[in-house]
C-alpha cells in the first residue's frame with residue numbers, strides 16, 4: 310500500500326497524525342505499508358516556495374492513495390491565486406482527475422444530542438452528497454478581476470459544465486444509489502442558469518439507463534431548506550462543485566460536528582484522495598483539541614475504496630463507534646457527563662478500540 314501523506318496546515322497536521330496512527334494499528338504487519346509524507350499548502354510554501362511543490366505532486370501521482378489533512382491559512386484570499394495555500398488542494402484534485410467527491414453525512418446514534426436539530430429530525434440520518442469536483446465555477450475560465458469601461462473594478466468567474474462531465478458524475482450517482490436506498494436527488498439552479506439547465510437535461514437522460522433508481526431534481530435553495538427541514542428524505546444528492554461545497558457543510562452540521570465527517574475523492578479507478586470535510590480551523594489549531602475522527606474515518610474510506618479492504622474499513626468504523634459509546638468526546642462534540650479528550654488522546658482511544 311503506497312500512500313502519500315499530506316497533512317498540510319493547521320489542524321490538518323494534528324488530525325492526519327492520528328489517522329496514520331490508527332492505520333498502522335489496523336494494518337499491523339499484515340501488509341507492507343509505504344507512507345510518504347509530502348508538504349502542501351502553507352507547509353509547501355515553507356518547504357519549497359510553492360503550495361503544491363512539484364515533488365509533492367509527483368509523490369501524489371505515484372501513490373495508490375493520498376491521505377490529506379487540510380490546506381490554507383488565515384488571510385489566504387489576499388495571496389495571488391496560484392500561490393494560495395488553499396488552492397493547492399484544488400490543483401491537486403484537478404491534476405489527479407479526482408472528479409467524484411463522496412461526502413457522507415450520517416449520524417452516530419451516540420451523538421444525537423450533539424446536533425442542533427431536533428433528535429426526531431436527524432435520528433437515523435444517512436445521506437451521501439456526491440459533489441462533482443473538477444469542473445464548475447471553481448475552474449471555469451475566464452476568471453479574474455478587471456477594470457470596466459467606467460474605470461471601476463469588476464470580479465468575474467465562469468460557471469461551466471460539459472455534457473461529458475455531467476454524464477460521468479451522473480453515472481457515479483446512479484451506481485452509488487443502487488448500493489444504497491435507490492434514490493438520487495440532483496441539485497441545480499436550472500430556473501436561472503444555463504449550466505444547470507444542461508446539467509438537469511443530461512442527468513435526466515443518464516437516469517433512463519437506471520430505471521430502478523428514483524430520480525428527483527431540486528433547486529439548490531429549496532434543497533438547502535429541505536436539508537434542514539427533513540434531511541432523511543435524501544439518499545444520494547448529486548450536484549456541481551459550488552453547490553456541493555455549500556450543501557456539504559450544511560449537511561455536516563446535521564450530524565453535530567463537521568469534525569466527524571470524512572470524504573473520498575475518486576478518479577474513476579481505485580486511486581483516491583481522502584480528507585476530512587473540515588478545513589484547517591486556524592482558531593483551534595495547535596491546541597490539540599481538534600477532533601481527529603473525520604480524518605480517521607477518511608482513512609477508513611481509503612481502506613474501503615482504494616484498497617478494497619472492507620473488513621479493515623469496518624474495523625475502523627466499529628472502533629470509532631466503540632469510543633463514542635464509551636463516552637469519549639473531543640471538545641466539538643462534548644456533552645456534560647462525557648469524557649473530554651484531546652486530539653492525540655482520541656487517536657489513542659481509537660487505536661485501543663481497534664486492538665480490543
Ligand code: IPM
Nearest residue numbers: 381395396398399554586588
Ligand atoms: C472543501 C473546501 C475547499 C473547496 C476549499 C478549501 C478550496 O471548502 O473541500 O469543501 O471549496 O472545495
Ligand code: MG
Nearest residue numbers: 554555558586
Ligand atoms: Mg467546503
